[in-house]
Amino acid sequence: MKPGANQEAVPADEIIARFQFSYPAGAGDPGFSLCVDARLPGSGITGIFGQSGSGKTTLLRCIAGLQKSDDGQLTVGGETWQGPAVFMPPHRRPVGYVFQESSLLNHLTADGNLQYAFRRARPAPPPGLYKHVEALMAIGPLLGRYPHQLSGGERQRVAIARALLSCPRLLLMDEPLASLDTGRKLEILPYLERLREEFALPILYVSHSLDEIARLADHVIVMERGRQVGAGSQAEILADPYMPVAPDDERCVVLEGSVTECDSQWDLARISIPGGHLWLANHGLTVGRSLRVRIFARDVSIALHSHDDTSILNRLQATVSAIATEEGSALALVQLRMGSSVILARVTRRSLADLGLAAGSRVWAQVKSAAIVN
Amino acid sequence: MGFSEADWIAIGLTLRLAVTVTILLLLLGTPIAWWLARTSSRWKGPVSALVALPLVLPPSVLGFYLLLSMGPGGPIGQLTTSLGWGTLPFTFWGLVVASLFYSLPFVVQPIQNAIEAIGERPLEVAATLRAGPWDRFFTVVLPQARPGFISAAILGFAHTVGEFGVILMIGGNIPGETRVVSVQVYDYVEMMQYDKAHWLSGGMLLFSFVVLLALYGFRHQRSHAALRMGAVQ
Structure with a gap:
């Protein structure tokens, strides 16, 4: 004890x-x-x-x-x-x-x-x-x-x-x-x-x-x-885009995941999260380890189609579940759901209009970076 | 020549008076200082002013009122008579009571300042570590306010030794009972015995200087320690 x-x-x-x-x-x-x-x-x-x-x-x-x-x-x-x-x-x-x-x-x-x-x-x-x-x-x-x-x-x-x-x-x-x-x-x-x-x-x-x-x-x-x-x-x-927890710049979510594969050729690790997986730089991770991954809203962008011609490795299919806009601000927070995982994306209001995003839209979330917190 | 027997009696009486008053003042002054340091009551101002009165009042005025209130018709006199102690003027204990009033600010103010300097936080810390009010007083306030208590004791003692006007009003001039050093010096001067007056006065001068030297040396040391702490933090 x-x-x-x-x-x-x-x-x-x-x-x-x-x-x-x-x-x-x-x-x-x-x-x-x-x-x-x-x-x-x-x-x-x-x-x-x-x-x-x-x-x-x-x-x-x-x-x-x-x-x-x-x-x-x-x-x-x-x-x-x-x-x-x-x-x-x-x-x-x-x-x-x-x-x-x-x-x-x-x-x-x-x-x-x-x-x-x-x-x-x-x-x-x-x-x-x-x-x-x-x-x-x-x-x-x-x-x-x-x-x-x-x-x-x-x-x-x-x-x-x-x-x-x-x-x-x-x-x-x-x-x-x-x-x-x-x-x-x-x-x-x-x-x-x-x-x-x-x-x-x-x-x-x-x-x-x-x-x-x-x-x-x-x-x-x-x-x-x-x-x-x-x-x-x-x-x-x-993950609640309406919650006044921080300036948009600092908004982030933390997802629980586990390491399911280590790729020694490219020094990457595959982290499985509910509803998908992420490839992250592997710094001494071993298969089976559970960890928490933080994703900033500013590092997530939205596309209507899956693009293979991009440097962004992590593209996850998601559904728009909520959109928070603020009068007088160019930026909006979009809540994206992938299975039971929820992440936030920060995009401009203009992009919202250009892509015709609304609750229920099927999109691809492009995650530029994510950090392992523990 | 040196000190006469009468001188030694006066010195002994003075020390006995000063020690008694210092001890009693530390006991009485601490709760007053504690209250003044921490209260936000509207009585804080009036009580502070009352405590500080002896700093500005002529000793004869203070002595006059104390004489009246300790006399047979005064409130203190009636209290002491009903307790079977008789009246206090022209007794040693009359001097003690008068000195308590006279030296009060010299004891209360250093303790009050020291307690104020501690602030609320260390007491809150101790409370969250399960220390009750008395425990907090003895394990946080006393050690952290120690310089204030030492200053208070030195000042209270020295100020009582240096008392004259109030004593003359309350105590008169009874050998072994109320004739303290300062009164003895006065008597010698009155009787034109300047050489005897020199001995006692010189002794008082030396004593007072040594006491103040000790006090300021102590404070100097403290402020250096505080500076070092401040520099590191």
């Missing part, structure tokens, strides 16, 4: 969160209101996605009990944390919280920070947990240092380890990568992926980066101006 898995004896079931409150607008303050009625799955990583000011951090703080909402109901795995006459203070809630910026207690070393969490963890954690987390986050060499002697990425790894050592039943992460530059982000992401694989721990992951959501989240809720405007599996949300 993996350390940290013991708290899964009673499966943390669904999280039901209903919060409503508002700050009135004041001088120089536009005010803010949060009105959320969300059911979040009690397993996997749930991405809470939205632009800054959309209330996603406030929602996370309400769940942790750091922010009181006048009218709130919060039930986690059948246990009421907040109700009409109940408010469980934050130190009684079995959550781990990773803050956006460095939040290490600066009068303690990295080890002191970890021990602070470990000593207070209830129920008492298994003795092997400390070593396990230390290895998982690769922080052994950092333990004797004070926070100001650590880089931003190292501090965040220690902070994540600290949250895990408090044996939470629910891990809350508030943009844990937002304060880091791109290089440091790439340094931390693999640790988060390992975390998902090794700990059966439900995680709520707040982010305004579609990239992080695409890499990490199993489920997504989308926030806008203090309201929840969408919720569903990652695939559903990413």
